[in-house]
Amino acid sequence: MKLSKRANEIQESPIRKLMPFANAAKAQGVHIYHLNIGQPDIETPQEMRDVYRTFEDKVLAYGPSQGLDLYRSNLVRYYKKHNIALTTDDIIVTTAGSEALVFALLVTCNPGDEVIVPEPFYANYNGFATMTGVKIVPLTTYAENGFSLPGNEKIEALITDKTAAIMMCNPGNPTGAVYPKSEIARIANIAKKNNLYVISDEVYREFVYDGHAHTSILDIEGMDELGLMVDSISKRYSACGARIGCLISRNKDLMASVLKFAQARLCPPTIDQLAANACIDIEEEYFTNIISEYDNRRNFVYEELQKIDDIICLKPTGAFYIIAKLPISDADHFAKWMLTDFRIDDETLMFAPAAGFYASEGLGKNEVRLAYILNKDKLRKAMNIFQKGLEKYIEIFEK
Amino acid sequence: MKLSKRANEIQESPIRKLMPFANAAKAQGVHIYHLNIGQPDIETPQEMRDVYRTFEDKVLAYGPSQGLDLYRSNLVRYYKKHNIALTTDDIIVTTAGSEALVFALLVTCNPGDEVIVPEPFYANYNGFATMTGVKIVPLTTYAENGFSLPGNEKIEALITDKTAAIMMCNPGNPTGAVYPKSEIARIANIAKKNNLYVISDEVYREFVYDGHAHTSILDIEGMDELGLMVDSISKRYSACGARIGCLISRNKDLMASVLKFAQARLCPPTIDQLAANACIDIEEEYFTNIISEYDNRRNFVYEELQKIDDIICLKPTGAFYIIAKLPISDADHFAKWMLTDFRIDDETLMFAPAAGFYASEGLGKNEVRLAYILNKDKLRKAMNIFQKGLEKYIEIFEK
Incomplete structure (x- = not known):
């Protein structure tokens, strides 16, 4: 029995589609920094x-x-x-x-x-x-x-x-x-x-x-x-x-x-x-603190990304995502490879390949989205893994 | 600017569409027995x-x-x-x-x-x-x-x-x-x-x-x-x-x-x-008690309905609804009239006119759905209002 056309057409979530690979890595005891999804670590009020x-x-x-x-x-x-x-x-x-x-x-x-x-x-x-x-x-x-x-x-x-x-x-x-x-x-x-x-x-x-x-x-x-x-x-x-x-x-x-x-x-x-x-009358301070925290994270991730050769990435001014255009041809493959093959001290990083955020065929294939929703200590480790992983990936697949 | 076709076509809920009339009655201090919706009064475990x-x-x-x-x-x-x-x-x-x-x-x-x-x-x-x-x-x-x-x-x-x-x-x-x-x-x-x-x-x-x-x-x-x-x-x-x-x-x-x-x-x-x-391992007794309670309610509502002349209603064997075919021509109007015009001791009853449960045009116009989701004391009052209301309605509109 056939499924409907829309059942066949619906796009996989670029944010979640690599989860099976992440879960497989976790099953091997690998810790994963999840910059793939806008799930903040900030405490719910x-x-x-x-x-x-x-x-x-x-x-x-x-x-x-x-x-x-x-x-x-x-x-x-x-x-x-x-x-x-x-x-x-x-x-x-x-x-x-x-x-x-x-x-x-x-x-x-x-x-x-x-x-x-x-x-x-x-x-x-x-x-x-x-x-x-x-x-x-x-x-x-x-x-x-x-x-x-x-x-x-x-x-x-x-x-x-x-x-x-x-x-x-x-x-x-x-x-x-x-x-x-x-x-x-x-x-x-x-x-x-x-x-x-x-x-x-x-x-x-x-x-x-x-x-x-x-x-x-x-x-x-x-x-x-x-x-x-x-x-x-x-x-x-x-x-x-x-x-x-x-x-x-x-x-x-x-x-x-x-x-x-x-x-x-x-x-x-x-x-x-x-x-x-219950959050309607939350104190202004709640947002001041959170926005200051995200602002710091944004600055940090942005500065780390700027250290990468041939990256294209302007500083975002809102939300908590940053898109980076990388000197690679297939960010989907890179994202998957990070989960399946790359580790530093048994840790790796998950991010969202950006092609799924475009409707135009072919666009975004060399772009990734990072969500800066972890604290600075974790982001430091995550960005180190990102940089080292990217270097290694380029060495293996792009040279 | 036009709305979409489906925006114009979507059916009003027969279960909820009379809520504005119920709310107006409540604003006048009228108590309403809600047999219109499957919202049980049973305690959540x-x-x-x-x-x-x-x-x-x-x-x-x-x-x-x-x-x-x-x-x-x-x-x-x-x-x-x-x-x-x-x-x-x-x-x-x-x-x-x-x-x-x-x-x-x-x-x-x-x-x-x-x-x-x-x-x-x-x-x-x-x-x-x-x-x-x-x-x-x-x-x-x-x-x-x-x-x-x-x-x-x-x-x-x-x-x-x-x-x-x-x-x-x-x-x-x-x-x-x-x-x-x-x-x-x-x-x-x-x-x-x-x-x-x-x-x-x-x-x-x-x-x-x-x-x-x-x-x-x-x-x-x-x-x-x-x-x-x-x-x-x-x-x-x-x-x-x-x-x-x-x-x-x-x-x-x-x-x-x-x-x-x-x-x-x-x-x-x-x-x-x-x-x-947390409910997966709930004791069997939980359901035994509830089903016995609904069973009693079902029997009561069914027996009360049988007292009405010219009603068609077989005893249901599942869920907690009962459909009754009434000797009237427009159950929609009857349901609305109960909310706007009929009271016993400042109380009235809301139920769902059944035409909205049919796709065939014209069917269900003389039927209503009652949800027996209140306790017997309340159901007794509710069914009394239903019987008296129906008598009065027939006297005014159907004779």
Whole structure:
């Protein structure tokens, strides 16, 4: 019996597909530094963990499909601090950002419709596009100029009668790029002129460095009808396992439809929402400390990468990823080889080969994404393994 | 800007769509007995609640996309007790049964493909079908004979070159029907003969009465390639808010593809999986007590319904729903009117009008689904309100 076409087409996650090799190495007693996935080592806030530890309900019941009212009304306050004026009705709580992305594509696109996405992009967009029958049309950006957005002409050249939306991630995963307000406004103008939705994935909102500021699509005038924002607490509170996100729009018809999709799956996890809710009034110091920590890690990883000959890598200004273009031809093979063959003191490193973050065939084959989500001591060892491994790999396979 | 076609087409949940009227009534101080939704009042097991209360990890991290190994290996033991022989690799943990159903449709069906589903069926199948572009082809069953399955000819008459699967719920929501092993084998034979998948939703496995036994599609010989089973802990452990389910199949290619869809959304909730895991070795007494409780409730609700003139309602043998065909023309209107207009001592009742559980236009309009998920004292009051409300409704609208 045949599987469906989409079952055959769906892309393997470049972030997770090498896990069998990592697990095999672990089974041999090898320690692996996981820079492949955005799983921070930062402690989940005590306030949040306390919610689980003090949960007293006797019945772990369904919540409302749109999310708990308590949490949604508190989210309104959270977003207000970030210049995003909302009402509770603009917010539907989702099972992490993943579900919010799926809902966003479902309500804005017919099967076969196109969504323009700056590439490299968060690889799982491919999976959500496959699920929803949407075609991702890549707008290529380049490591050489810090993955800045091309001019209007290049963007508008991609628009067809099938184009339904522009989808972007800001701050960018995997690029680390933070678009200035003028760029968000430029995208918004293109969307308004061409009657396209803008789906803005802003899960790294807090993680901006060097005095840059984050601008939400919902902080741009005139985007009430066309703007959708995807959010998640996974990175914000180092709570990836809670699976709490949300989809936000001021477009009432659109949100009424999202609610119906949300009703079909009943509700997002209940206790995890309460836990997320406990973080709303977290002290500013929490973020100051974390951002300072990530900033240090970023500087360190960036400086270490600069020591490598013929590397192309600009300093990212947001999120906690860095893309490096390496003097090799097959980063997929390099990443796998590191797991299967290379060790220093019984340790090795896992990172994400970047081709999976591109939709254009052939791009990203010599690029890797590193997530700087471990502490400096571990990063020091990890980067040493990376440098030595790369040297050895080049010696064996590229000479 | 237009929404997508599917955004306009997706069905409102018949279980939740009247919530605004319920909320309005509550705002007036009216107490509502919720027999509209399968949210049991049974306590979630202490073992499960204790997991939250003793959670000690400092970082609430991602788990594996296929679910925690610990939980999956324990699930193998759980299923073994139910005559379902599995290996860990046959199981992918999902965000509740909902996600398992979506994954099942994604990998078995192309957009436009057809799935034969005995109706009335769990209404949210419509939503998942809309999400995945699948067409549900209803196989009508009738209250008059306890919703038993029609003969092979009637089933095979529905098969076209677009048919990819038969999807069924056993024990049945909303029907309460439990198919005997011979019926499951008959469906399996039709599937094998016509090369169709069988997607079997078995979330009510434990809830069977009157000495009936539940048979899994995976307990039928020769269904390794074609059988998919959807499961959830929501009802089993009265843990609807945990959002933990799974999709199971011995078809390795199929599960390899499911894993890729699972990787796109990263993982199901982490702590909630650990909590579910704590229930694997729950004492048999837990179920004996609960099933005896539901059995009593079922008998009570059934007997109360029999007191109503001109009602058609056979005694269900599984799950915790009962469908009643009423001597009225518009159960939707009746359900809404109960919330807006009918009270006894400032109390009223919410139930699900059944038309939304049918795909065939016009069917179920005079039927309602009641979930017997409250204790007997509450059910007594609820059924009194139902009887009196129905009398009054008929007096006003049907005479």
